[in-house]
């Protein structure tokens with residue numbers, strides 16, 4: 134009798150205790166966004182494969198547009214809808230404007246003394262202001278117009294030669310070389326050939342940097358593993374950093390020796406000028422110059438030309454869209470001459486093609502990672518300080534709730550629509566938005582318009598090797614820049630009259 138009484142009392146007390154505890158915790162327990170269950174220690178890292186943008190898009194379909202994951206010890210929030218992206222890049226932009234620690238950029242870009250991976254703060258603000266004012270302003274962009282005309286002209290000439298030989302060309306390689314040439318001329322004032330750089334060659338090394346930069350690095354997620362360097366990444370970063378450093382030292386020395394007055398000042402001239410004048414309001418020495426050079430090189434070299442490559446690939450698969458664009462250019466430019474930069478403003482169909490390309494194939498599918506600087510509540514969900522914020526623009530671009538028939542290339546969907554890609558309309562943000570949005574947007578759009586218009590205006594295109602245009606392989610390789618897995622091989626025919 135006695136013992137049963139005890140038992141009841143104990144059970145009742147326990148029930149009350151759990152009830153109270155629950156009440157208490159309900160108030161205190163923070164609600165994290167939903168997400169896949171994590172494994173001990175590694176969290177959700179095992180869910181990321183070779184194409185993380187696609188893996189994350191699939192997971193978001195199941196768990197929602199605001200998803201909580203854990204990569205090792207690092208909490209991550211995956212954002213996959215326009216509404217959610219607006220919260221992170223506009224409403225609470227200030228909180229999420231930092232960048233996470235990133236081992237590769239730490240070694241390669243001078244302890245993150247850089248712009249694209251700099252943490253939010255006065256250093257980043259000053260550096261970004263300086264870059265926009267000195268390097269990416271309309272005035273500066275215009276001063277390189279003759280250089281762009283000449284470089285694109287060189288490419289057209291070599292394609293024209295191939296056309297008259299009836300030869301197939303590797304268009305991916307050709308426009309990637311164009312991108313490298315234009316970036317080098319703008320930043321260093323001259324072209325650097327492979328042999329100037331390293332035995333491995335200029336573009337191979339940059340390519341390796343881009344690939345390594347995008348490889349999920351265990352050291353970023355497990356501080357202790359970083360020391361062990363199981364993947365050997367740290368060693369490779371350090372090797373790469375040496376190669377870049379030697380190269381930049383050489384360039385800076387060359388610029389210091391040739392102090393003659395140049396007509397167009399390249400980026401190195403401008404940066405060295407600022408360094409020597411001591412006018413910068415922040416610490417600014419050779420390391421900073423080198424970090425910014427590297428940043429601009431990586432950010433500008435492959436981005437715009439990759440967009441052009443995707444656009445041509447899609448146009449090849451939709452010949453009527455190609456003809457429509459050619460017609461628009463013909464009406465504006467005529468068949469007697471090539472395209473000038475001044476022609477590409479206000480070409481409606483050209484802009485529709487570019488928007489549609491960047492929707493389907495965003496150059497930076499996950500933007501660059503952001504990091505929260507303090508605890509924050511978004512849509513009633515708790516986001517911890519120092520969470521990694523990943524904005525999946527690829528998922529947004531491929532979401533049938535946002536874009537009807539998302540897998541099909543239909544430039545016409547932008548007709549009579551005022552959706553733009555400059556960061557105001559969150560269903561299409563290939564350049565990001567807000568404080569961390571791409572500062573090279575103006576130059577990027579100009580380059581894509583000009584190069585794409587020129588190639589489409591000057592040539593008719595067929596896939597090489599008798600591949601039917603509808604069978605063109607469109608698979609992607611993930612990196613900091615999302616590029617074609619297979620090079621685009623095509624046969625050009627010159628179509629202008631001379």
Ligand code: HEM
Pocket residue numbers: 248249250251261428429432433436437440496497500501502503563564565566568569570571572573574576577578581
């Ligand atoms: C089609 C061409 C381009 C695209 C699609 C593009 C896209 C982007 C994106 C998505 C970001 C990250 C935004 C974020 O994290 O929220 C970014 C950052 C950046 N881009 Fe671009 N970009 C392009 C061309 C360029 C060019 C030509 C330059 C410079 C010469 C440039 C310089 C930068 C820099 C310095 C950053 C880092 C900004 C910061 O962290 O504050 N980009 N870009």
Ligand SMILES: *[C@@H]1O[C@H](CO)[C@@H](O)[C@H](O)[C@H]1NC(C)=O
Pocket residue numbers: 284287288291307308310311314324
């Ligand atoms: C880049 O410049 C080099 C050297 O002038 C030239 O041989 C190459 O053809 C250029 N690439 C393109 C695509 O114009």
Ligand SMILES: CC(=O)N[C@H]1CO[C@H](CO)[C@@H](O)[C@@H]1O
Pocket residue numbers: 244245246247251252253254256257
């Ligand atoms: C300053 C900053 O915001 N981020 C990093 C880049 O370089 C600075 C200055 O050397 C470092 O302190 C930061 O780690």
